[in-house]
Amino acid sequence: MELTFIAASLSTALILSNAASISLAASRLKRRGTIAPPAGKSQPVSIVVPSRGVEAFTHETLERTFALDWPHYELIFCVAHADDPVVKLINRAIARFSKVPARLLIGDDRVSANPKLNNCVKGWEAARHSWVILADSNVLMPRDYVEHMMAAWRPDTGLVCSTPIGSRPEGFWADVECAFLNTLQARWQYAGEALGLGFAQGKSMLWNKPMLNANGGIRALAAEIAEDAAATKLVNGLGLRVNLVAAPFEQPLGQRTVGEIWSRQARWARLRRVTFPLFFAPELLTGAAVPLALALVAAASAGVSLWATAIAVLAAFYLPECALALSKGWHLSPRTVAAMIARDVMLPFIWARGWLGGAVDWRGNAMIIRTKAAELEETPSRA
Structure with a gap:
């Protein structure tokens, strides 16, 4: 008994x-919808996009970066190696959307054991504006992407992030990845934020560049193997908060295998x-x-x-x-x-x-x- x-x-x-x-x-999340631009003059933003390889939705996610409503932004694409096949796609997009200020930087700054962070360093240092977004290349940016990121910034904010929301799965195992990303991992991350335990997520990260530069710059994110873990600890150490956007952005999945899911989830588990x-x-x-x-x-x-x-x-x-x-x-x-x-x-x-x-x-x-x-x-x- x-x-x-x-x-x-x-x-x-x-x-x-x-x-x-x-x-x-549920109390922190909102259904996807458009957001009004900020009142008054908008701040110029640099968007740094570390890229590697060509995936199923690379063409679409790449083109979305050139179609944002924000009036003043620059794109800085970062690739570690010149022979990466994504280089041709990026160069074509830059030529096609010539009205959007965009550059491609190639090189690998070995500041850490984290290849993504190494790829971002040159983009961060080249960014011209005080507001910088580090955005993974597989994020499907809506037209009001920057508006959502900026709207989540508060006086006590040190960093704004968005978790990835899996979309467009093809096959059962892609549905399993949606189950991991959406109603498990994103759900617990937003529940943690509601309890005052905001954790950074590396998919989309909005930084105030002078603030981070005053505290070690992007190289300070090499303090941990995962840049989002280092970002969380840095921001918390400054007495500031990590805020999440109210309507997180999509990551289209396409097909997935059980091996790919295991590899990715095992890596994230080990990092956590x-x-x-x-x-x-x-x-x-x-x-x-x-x-x-x-x-x-x-x-x-x-x-x-x-x-x-x-x-x-x-x-x-x-x-x-x-x-x-x-x-x-x-x-x-x-x-x-x-x-x-x-x-x-x-x-x-x-x-x-x-x-x-x-x-x-x-x-x-x-x-x-x-x-x-x-x-x-x-x-x-x-x-």
């Missing part, structure tokens, strides 16, 4: 915390583990696996139908998730619930992988992700 009560209580607590996180996220271990530890409890197991233990002990218990727990988890996606205009399909179940089957294994060492793949780069302390211990002292 005691086992039944404990297991049922723990399962109920996790189900309620899941529902609470969805409610908190080494940069924010206290927040990573309870991630095992965010999916349905643990509350479902506890509920089944309680049901077996009490002689209640296991099938009925499983259906009730899964409905309590996934129906609110679907409602969140529906209310915000995010992707939903007949495969969505099955994709959420597949995601939550993978979660414990991804969580366990986050605690292990070894190399992970980062867009073709085999990387050993360590804590900064471990890196320092392995670095020989110099006289």
Whole structure:
């Protein structure tokens, strides 16, 4: 009887915390819509876009960067190597949209073990304006992209970010990636912001350049293996806040394989583990696996139908998730619930992988992700 009560209580607590996180996220999120330009004179903005390789939606995401409504902005595309196939696409776009100030910079500044940060350094240093957005090349920018970023800036803000919202999935495993990105990871990030725990997300980052330059510049983001983790700690250390845009931007997915999802999620898990271990530890409890197991233990002990218990727990988890996606205009399909179940089957294994060492793949780069302390211990002292 005691086992039944404990297991049922723990399962109920996790189900309620899941529902609470969805409610908190829903209170911070808005459905995608246009936003009015700021009153008065708009500030000029530099948009730095680190690029590598050609993906399914590269043509579209690239062209979107040249079609923004913001009256004064420049584009700085950064590519590490001149033989990258994306170079030709960028040069063609610059020539085609010649009215938009745009440049392509090629080179690799090895300031960290993070290839994306290394690729951004030259763009940051070349940016002419005081407001700089670091934007991944696979972000599908709406015309009012800059308006949304600037509207989230407050007097106590140190950084504005947007999580990626997966869209246009093709096939079941792309639906699984949507289930990871949207109603799990974005949801918890917005719930954290509602509780005053804003975390940076590297997909779109709006910085005040003089502020960051006064605190080490972009090279200060090499303090951690992930630039968004370093950004979070830097901003918090200044007593400022990380704010998220109210309507996050899309990342079109296309086709995905289970291997691609595993590689990406395992890398992110390892990054979260080494940069924010206290927040990573309870991630095992965010999916349905643990509350479902506890509920089944309680049901077996009490002689209640296991099938009925499983259906009730899964409905309590996934129906609110679907409602969140529906209310915000995010992707939903007949495969969505099955994709959420597949995601939550993978979660414990991804969580366990986050605690292990070894190399992970980062867009073709085999990387050993360590804590900064471990890196320092392995670095020989110099006289």
